[in-house]
Amino acid sequence: MTYTIEGRTGPWEIVVGLEVHAQVTSHAKLFSGAATAFGAEPNSQVSFVDAGFPGMLPVINHECVAQAVRTGLGLNAKVNLWSRFDRKNYFYADLPQGYQISQFAHPIIGEGVVEITLADGSAKNIGVTRLHLEQDAGKSLHDQHPQKSFIDLNRSGVALMEIVSEPDIRSPEEAGAYLTKLRQILRYLGTCDGNMDEGSMRADVNVSVRRAGEGYRTRCEVKNVNSIRFVMQSVEAEARRQIEVFETGGTVEQETRLFDTARGITRSMRSKEDAHDYRYFPDPDLPPLVIAQSWVDQLKAALPELPDVRRARYVAMGLSPYDAHVLTLERETAAYFEEVAAGRDAKIAANWVTGDLFAAINRTKTSIAAPPVPAAHLGALLDLLADKTLSGTLAKQVFEAMVEEGKSPGAIVEARGLRQVTDSGAIERIVAGVLDANTDKVAEYRSGKDKLFGFFVGQTMKAMQGKGNPALVNDAVKKLLG
Amino acid sequence: MSLDTATVRRIAALARIRLEAAEVERMQTELNDILGWIEQLQAVDTAGVEPMAGAGAVALRMREDVVTDGGVAPRVLANAPDREGEYFGVPKVVE
Amino acid sequence: MHPTDFTLAGAAEALHEGLISSVELTQAHLDAIAALNPRLNAFLAVTAEAALREAAASDARRKRGDARPLEGLPIANKDLFCTEGVATTAASRILAGFIPPYESTVTAQLRRDGAVFLGKLNCDEFAMGSSNTTSAFGPVENPWRRGNDPDARLVPGGSSGGSAAAVAARLALAATATDTGGSIRQPAAFCGIAGIKPTYGRCSRFGIVAFASSLDQAGPVARTVEDCAVLLRSMAGFDPKDSTSADVPVPDFARACGRGVKGLRIGVPREYRLDGTPPEIAALWEQGLQWLRAEGAETVEISLPHTKYALPTYYIVAPAEASSNLARYDGVRFGLRETVAGSDLRDLYERTRAAGFGAEVKRRILIGTYVLSAGYYDAYYLQAQKIRALIKRDFDEAFGRVDAIVTPATPSAAFGMDEKQDDPVTMYLNDVFTVTANLAGLPGLAVPAGLDHQGLPLGLQVIGRAFDEETVFAVGGAIERAANFRALPAIRAGVG
Numbered sequence A: 001m002t003y004t005i006e007g008r009t010g011p012w013e014i015v016v017g018l019e020v021h022a023q024v025t026s027h028a029k030l031f032s033g034a035a036t037a038f039g040a041e042p043n044s045q046v047s048f049v050d051a052g053f054p055g056m057l058p059v060i061n062h063e064c065v066a067q068a069v070r071t072g073l074g075l076n077a078k079v080n081l082w083s084r085f086d087r088k089n090y091f092y093a094d095l096p097q098g099y100q101i102s103q104f105a106h107p108i109i110g111e112g113v114v115e116i117t118l119a120d121g122s123a124k125n126i127g128v129t130r131l132h133l134e135q136d137a138g139k140s141l142h143d144q145h146p147q148k149s150f151i152d153l154n155r156s157g158v159a160l161m162e163i164v165s166e167p168d169i170r171s172p173e174e175a176g177a178y179l180t181k182l183r184q185i186l187r188y189l190g191t192c193d194g195n196m197d198e199g200s201m202r203a204d205v206n207v208s209v210r211r212a213g214e215g216y217r218t219r220c221e222v223k224n225v226n227s228i229r230f231v232m233q234s235v236e237a238e239a240r241r242q243i244e245v246f247e248t249g250g251t252v253e254q255e256t257r258l259f260d261t262a263r264g265i266t267r268s269m270r271s272k273e274d275a276h277d278y279r280y281f282p283d284p285d286l287p288p289l290v291i292a293q294s295w296v297d298q299l300k301a302a303l304p305e306l307p308d309v310r311r312a313r314y315v316a317m318g319l320s321p322y323d324a325h326v327l328t329l330e331r332e333t334a335a336y337f338e339e340v341a342a343g344r345d346a347k348i349a350a351n352w353v354t355g356d357l358f359a360a361i362n363r364t365k366t367s368i369a370a371p372p373v374p375a376a377h378l379g380a381l382l383d384l385l386a387d388k389t390l391s392g393t394l395a396k397q398v399f400e401a402m403v404e405e406g407k408s409p410g411a412i413v414e415a416r417g418l419r420q421v422t423d424s425g426a427i428e429r430i431v432a433g434v435l436d437a438n439t440d441k442v443a444e445y446r447s448g449k450d451k452l453f454g455f456f457v458g459q460t461m462k463a464m465q466g467k468g469n470p471a472l473v474n475d476a477v478k479k480l481l482g
Numbered sequence B: 001m002s003l004d005t006a007t008v009r010r011i012a013a014l015a016r017i018r019l020e021a022a023e024v025e026r027m028q029t030e031l032n033d034i035l036g037w038i039e040q041l042q043a044v045d046t047a048g049v050e051p052m053a054g055a056g057a058v059a060l061r062m063r064e065d066v067v068t069d070g071g072v073a074p075r076v077l078a079n080a081p082d083r084e085g086e087y088f089g090v091p092k093v094v095e
Numbered sequence C: 001m002h003p004t005d006f007t008l009a010g011a012a013e014a015l016h017e018g019l020i021s022s023v024e025l026t027q028a029h030l031d032a033i034a035a036l037n038p039r040l041n042a043f044l045a046v047t048a049e050a051a052l053r054e055a056a057a058s059d060a061r062r063k064r065g066d067a068r069p070l071e072g073l074p075i076a077n078k079d080l081f082c083t084e085g086v087a088t089t090a091a092s093r094i095l096a097g098f099i100p101p102y103e104s105t106v107t108a109q110l111r112r113d114g115a116v117f118l119g120k121l122n123c124d125e126f127a128m129g130s131s132n133t134t135s136a137f138g139p140v141e142n143p144w145r146r147g148n149d150p151d152a153r154l155v156p157g158g159s160s161g162g163s164a165a166a167v168a169a170r171l172a173l174a175a176t177a178t179d180t181g182g183s184i185r186q187p188a189a190f191c192g193i194a195g196i197k198p199t200y201g202r203c204s205r206f207g208i209v210a211f212a213s214s215l216d217q218a219g220p221v222a223r224t225v226e227d228c229a230v231l232l233r234s235m236a237g238f239d240p241k242d243s244t245s246a247d248v249p250v251p252d253f254a255r256a257c258g259r260g261v262k263g264l265r266i267g268v269p270r271e272y273r274l275d276g277t278p279p280e281i282a283a284l285w286e287q288g289l290q291w292l293r294a295e296g297a298e299t300v301e302i303s304l305p306h307t308k309y310a311l312p313t314y315y316i317v318a319p320a321e322a323s324s325n326l327a328r329y330d331g332v333r334f335g336l337r338e339t340v341a342g343s344d345l346r347d348l349y350e351r352t353r354a355a356g357f358g359a360e361v362k363r364r365i366l367i368g369t370y371v372l373s374a375g376y377y378d379a380y381y382l383q384a385q386k387i388r389a390l391i392k393r394d395f396d397e398a399f400g401r402v403d404a405i406v407t408p409a410t411p412s413a414a415f416g417m418d419e420k421q422d423d424p425v426t427m428y429l430n431d432v433f434t435v436t437a438n439l440a441g442l443p444g445l446a447v448p449a450g451l452d453h454q455g456l457p458l459g460l461q462v463i464g465r466a467f468d469e470e471t472v473f474a475v476g477g478a479i480e481r482a483a484n485f486r487a488l489p490a491i492r493a494g495v496g
């Protein structure tokens, strides 16, 4: 079903392409040896190269190139063994060199694809046009002084991957799903931390609308949207604005806009560059970037398992598609699950992780990265369940105690004496006691009131403070009732 | 190709060089002299020739991903015409 | 003999023999600067105190027995090299007050080898010029005089005019310089000294104010070919801070100077016989070839068919790169800032750059901006890059047949300060013989070889294969010995 927005004159389709800027995970900047850490003191992570001082020259960071290649491989994209850096020339307060070093004509990564899953369970491929490496700009602070802007160059020169999608996205939901999936892939690969609130991922959202069956109309670019929710909202808001323009007989001008998160609308940028003319040309300080296929092969061989592959493997292990999806959303969740499931029943492990563990995380406001129960402890708990040391009910109790006390299940079982009783002689003695105490009920049972069986089991369990092995208790009750 | 004054002004704006009205015409003449002379290159047959961007190495050399620089804010800021604490100061920018 | 009359190698020898101290040698040069610089304007800054301090430290070090290759030798640096703690201007107002917090690799290596720095040398603004008249701090005067017109003040050539004039007038034993289209070789020829632009990538560009990154190369100017070789050995070498620096060994260039030319094949490009070249330049060229033949070389006529397109190609490539390289001069982080009440950021940029850049720099930035702008890139910049490839190919083919190429260094001798300035294109023609080596990235050496009818020096140029400076020095050394150039400039240390 094609998503449409109902206008006054009929339905409109929307067409969206995303340009995602993802900060490359690296220690040092793309072309200088300054650090990339978030939140440092102003201008403390700036080399003279990043500040565009006279005579300073760029030298490329090997790891940033490797990260771009890994990402390209993760997007099933073509890796270009020959690529090149160009200069994009424009003046801006936080662009010290007066140009951004970027890959305009010859990006390192060519066409790829991202498969997204939608709420109705359907899947769709979104094409990736290209991925290129480029420098980030510095930061301007406008609220520090009544007449001035302050410039911090800590971000200047940090490596970014710009990932450009095809205009294949047709709804706010698809835009959100694409970004979510892209972020998931980047995090799995370890090539970008995906922290949108720290600016590690930002999206330029290109939106146009059209009637069914039409070609593309003019698009507008909503710049620098910094959360998935805002991307979805900006798609909707910009599409509605354009529909309104068309329906009142106007024309949409190609322009860059900003998303006003407070008002939920897009607005034209006030400071428009006079007719964009970036004068791209090959950066004469940087010979072409030439990489070897053998190196690409090495990187490929060392690539971590990606979410789609992992999800399929979990389903093959017997997990439900839903559990497999949930467990692979975050790399940390999958890693946790794998540790718990190693050498154990995968389905039981999945139930505990998606059930009790997730509930505990919610309740304690922790995260899978710093879980309330270490994977090793949960694994040990499953072992106690498997070897019948604990019953299901007891295991739940022990788990809660683990969350409370942070101790291993073994320690808790010992301390509280929660070990399940599996000595059938001992159980039979207790059952005998229960039958002795309830001779009237025994008589009723024997005269045909079968339902009382549960009563005897319950009384036995109660007498054993829940520690009796349920199967053995059943057997004993059955045997002694004759 | 010959530059008119509007183009001279547009180029100067792109290059962020203020030209006083009196300078535009002189600059126009000089630029047109130079461009007129450069024009002879259009006659050269370059079909199938790979453009040459630089005279040096054919491939980038890469450095290790190690922090070797930064931590010198006072030196980075020392030459600033307007230093505001640990920042560079510029007239307020409106987005 | 006056201490400033030493060659660099000669001074090294005298220091080694204990005939003179570095302090004496340095003081003699500082005295010469004090006496002559007010007239020549070759130095923009003289670091006398630091120089004497370094010289004294150098003398002490020599006494301890660990003298380095350039120990105690006073030289000076073109003001395009960033020198830590010493103002660096690129001869532009826009770098007013700029004190680099870092040192260029080339000057750092010279220091490492023991050189004493006298100060910073004038040049054309951002190295854009061929007469050293575009400096924001006034023109440099050529220390030579016409015999028949001794009052005319002549240009030293450019852009390294301060370097060439200082060395010719004996204000420094030698100097660093840079060459983007001929800026070492043309002023060397105009001032009767030697200068080499090495192979692109031979000297690191780190810390050198950029003009056109794909063409810029540092090199020495000195009074002999050997001195150039000595200095280049210290200036050259792989630098991981410059992605275009070549990771190749640096040979002992000085040893090559005396190697001789026996058996070498010397190319004589047909296309360098330009209409309008003064006959005495053609004659000197022929003379030079005869000297080489007499020493056992074979001369071979070759063709470099795209030569005539080299200059216009250069005047697209260099301004294009410069328009981008000079964007960083914006009044925000260093140098000049020009505003009026109420200036916004854009106005700040436009006023700063209007006030900070001189006319020639503005012209080139505008040309460069234009040829890269939307709709013109292919016709100008891309076409120029393709022609550049053809020029390189011409040389590749020629060097399949010859070991070196010999040409005149300049199409004329030094001209008067008020001549040839009428229009930019006429001025650009000064680099007609030198610019091809920059486009192809090849080493080129200018050697003084004779005088014109006015008594002004003329030079020959030797162009070699990439990274074969040794053959260039061998050919240059042979020309130098045969020419036995002994004429001296009218203005020099120790003379009125």
Ligand SMILES: [Mg+2]
Binding pocket: A019, A204, A221
């Ligand atoms: Mg964009």
Ligand SMILES: [Zn+2]
Binding pocket: A021, A134, A162
């Ligand atoms: Zn970008």
